Amino acid sequence: MYCRYKKRTEGKKLNQVYEKLLACYECVRKKTDFQPKVAIVLGSGLGDYAEHIKVISEIPYSEIEGFPVSTVPGHAGRFIFGYVDKVPVVCMKGRVHYYEGYPISDVVLPVRLMKMMGAEILFLTNAAGGVNTSFHAGDLMMIKDQIAVFAPNPLIGENIDELGVRFPDMSTVYDRELQKLMVQAAKDNGIFLQEGVYAQLTGPSFESPAEIRMLRGMGVDAVGMSTVVEAIAANHMGMRICGISCISNLAAGMTANPLTHEEVQEAADMAAPNFKKLVTETVKRMAAE
Numbered sequence: 345m346y347c348r349y350k351k352r353t354e355g356k357k358l359n360q361v362y363e364k365l366l367a368c369y370e371c372v373r374k375k376t377d378f379q380p381k382v383a384i385v386l387g388s389g390l391g392d393y394a395e396h397i398k399v400i401s402e403i404p405y406s407e408i409e410g411f412p413v414s415t416v417p418g419h420a421g422r423f424i425f426g427y428v429d430k431v432p433v434v435c436m437k438g439r440v441h442y443y444e445g446y447p448i449s450d451v452v453l454p455v456r457l458m459k460m461m462g463a464e465i466l467f468l469t470n471a472a473g474g475v476n477t478s479f480h481a482g483d484l485m486m487i488k489d490q491i492a493v494f495a496p497n498p499l500i501g502e503n504i505d506e507l508g509v510r511f512p513d514m515s516t517v518y519d520r521e522l523q524k525l526m527v528q529a530a531k532d533n534g535i536f537l538q539e540g541v542y543a544q545l546t547g548p549s550f551e552s553p554a555e556i557r558m559l560r561g562m563g564v565d566a567v568g569m570s571t572v573v574e575a576i577a578a579n580h581m582g583m584r585i586c587g588i589s590c591i592s593n594l595a596a597g598m599t600a601n602p603l604t605h606e607e608v609q610e611a612a613d614m615a616a617p618n619f620k621k622l623v624t625e626t627v628k629r630m631a632a633e
Contacts, residue, residue, distance in 0.1 A: 361449045362504045364410055368453065369460045371408045376401050378425040380434035382627055383455070383463035383583075385574065388471035389590045389612030389619050393435065396624050399426040405438075412440040412450040423458075429628040434458050441569055442495060443548040452498040452577035456507065459581045465522065465630060466578040468587035469623065471612040472566035473551070473595035475559050476540060481594060482615045484622060485538040485566050486526050487518055487587035491559075492572045494545045499580055508580035517579050522586035522630070529625035535618050540565025542589055544572035556595040567595060588622065590615050 378400055386393050405411045405421040414421050424435040436458065442451050455466060474483065503510040530537035543559055545551060547569035551559070559567055566589045575585050592611035612619075 359502055359504050361501075362506060364449075365453060365456055365460070368408050368411050368457050371411075372403060372423070372457065372461065375403050375407070376425055378432070378434070379462040380425065380432045380458065381463065382428075382431055382433045382465045382467055382630055383458035383461075384433055384435045384467045384623065384627070385439050385455070385469060385571075386435055386437050387439065387469040387570065387590070387612075388592065388609055389616045390469055390623065391437065393620055393623065394424050394426075394437065396620060397424060397426040397428055397433065397435065399424055401425045412446045412453060414438040414440050414444070428624055429631065431627050431631050433627065434461060434463060439570055439574075441548075442546055442573065443569060448496045448498045448500075448573060452573055455574045455577050456581060459578065459583055464584060465519075466574070466583045466585045467623065467627065468571050468574060468585065469619070470542075470568050470571050470587075470589050471592040471609075472542060472568040472589035473556075473593055474565070474591040475556055475567055475595050476538075476565040477560075479538060479565065479591050479594070481591060481611045483538050483591040484530075484535065484615065484619060485540050485542075485589040485591055486523060486530075487542045487566075487571070487589060488523065488539050489541045490517060490572045490575060491541060491543040491562060491564055492576060494543060495573050498573050498577045508582065512580045514576075514579065517575050517585055519584040519586055522584060522626075525629040526586060526588070526622070526626045529629060530622055533621055533625055535622050537622070538565070538591070542571060542587070543567045544570060551595060559595075566591060586626070588619070590619050
């Protein structure tokens, strides 16, 4: 895979973002030749998901030269390579957020790197605030679409032609066939599954009540501080994408209680059993995809 990307750049000056990506890929390939089919980004509530994986190898982010490292409590920093049932996966245990101060190209670097490793499908997970008034803390929401106007678009700047086209279509960012697999997996396992639109704001402050009213008026069902920019980068590279939000709290103004990171983590942990089950059963169905 690395040779294919490298050969396409011979004879021209490399884009700095792409050059950094290639260097990270080369570093990973010195440590493992594992070829994943599915890339999973483990959000809050899925931190110990490795227990459900037949682990082949792990690589701490700190061992990949130039790789961004998460600074958020509850987000460990390592790639986990292994199998969910018979499906080869790479799990990103802990993601990097834009609010940590990294450039947006670093925030999406891990997703691009997993695609270069061979992953065809990106499974995004997160903890999110419920904007839809019918949602409750602990609900799981399948992401059907997203709103991307509040965080910097990772494709701004010189297009990296080796990764994708200048103007990628965004009509079906979240793959409809993968959504069907997830809905059926939830039904077969008795897991209640909401559906909706997810919006990413930059954070790290939680949204104000006025911002939540604005988002609700725009048709948003859940809001968080990740995922959307990762989906844009993955879509640009031609990956098939699916996603689940764990509704860890109701957004600002919907209850009398102030919002805290500890509340988000606690609610995500309580929902974790169904969260993990749904991820596992959906991934197992991807074996035939």
